[in-house]
Amino acid sequence: MTQLVFMLEEPSAKILLDHLLPRVLPPNVSFLCIPHEGKQDLEKSIPIKLKSWNVPDSWFVVIRDKDQGDCVQLKQRLKQLCIDSHRPETLVRIVVHELxxxxxxxxxxxxxxxxxxxxxxxxxxxxxxxxxxxxxxxxxxxxxxxxxxxxxxxxxxxxxLSLEANTSLSFQNMLSGLQTYLAQIETA
Incomplete structure (x- = not known):
């Protein structure tokens, strides 16, 4: 069974995803949400967890708030952390501006x-x-x-929360990105 491991900036994101993901993920995909105590804690944790994770068929998703940062630079920095941690396929999503x-x-x-x-x-x-x-x-x-x-x-x-009617583009991008990611996982 495929497992998605969500690395999150804060505990409230875990609460949201614990309710949302069962409605989104297919039955053959399980998930684990790992909340952190802010962006610095998350960014320190990414290399450690990605390098040492040894559960087979696990795939990672990193979700972080944009806050006042530059979205493109932030996403590139997080993607580079994932690449450096030997998990270049990790899905990175930025919440604009906050959850x-x-x-x-x-x-x-x-x-x-x-x-x-x-x-x-x-x-x-x-x-x-x-x-x-x-x-x-x-x-x-x-x-x-x-x-x-x-x-x-x-x-x-x-x-x-409605999956279809939500007007937040970053929410919709997270959902569509997740669907694309799952399709890529199936063919890997």
């Missing part, structure tokens, strides 16, 4: 999670049409949901 961008891409899910049904109507407003353009997604989410907290919010919102 909350994915939640803002599906305000119907946020509304369902927090019993705020009117939120879905804001999806077509200029501000939320392209949530990846918001440099402060977490702050925007806090304005919409009083007392929003990262871990609890991920736990509540993740089960409601």
């Amino acid at each position: 909350e961008s994915w939640f803002l891409g599906d305000l119907a899910a946020v509304g369902a999670a927090f019993d705020l049904p009117k939120l879905s109507g804001k999806q077509q407003s200029k501000k939320f049409r392209n949530p990846d353009a918001l440099a402060n997604a977490q702050e925007e989410l806090k304005k919409l949901v009083k007392n929003y907290q990262k871990m609890a919010g991920a736990r509540k919102i993740s089960p409601h």
Whole structure:
């Protein structure tokens, strides 16, 4: 059985993927999410884990927030870490700007999670049409949901996320990249 090992910047990404991946992955693919305590911890861990991992038929996916960095340079740096660690096939995905961008891409899910049904109507407003353009997604989410907290919010919102209707381009790129990666794994 193929195993995907997701190396993540933060625990809230694990919560999201634990809900999302069973809906996305075929039955013959298992997954393991390894959260880290921030980007520095993740980047230190990549060479160690990739070089020493010895579970057969394991493939890696690295997911990190862009924050204020340059997306292209960041992705190239992470890919180089994977190449240097003898895992050049590793899939690297950048969340633009942060995980909350994915939640803002599906305000119907946020509304369902927090019993705020009117939120879905804001999806077509200029501000939320392209949530990846918001440099402060977490702050925007806090304005919409009083007392929003990262871990609890991920736990509540993740089960409601739509795979098709999410307007976050980085969310859609992660899903399509994952499908392409799985197709490559099948032929490897």
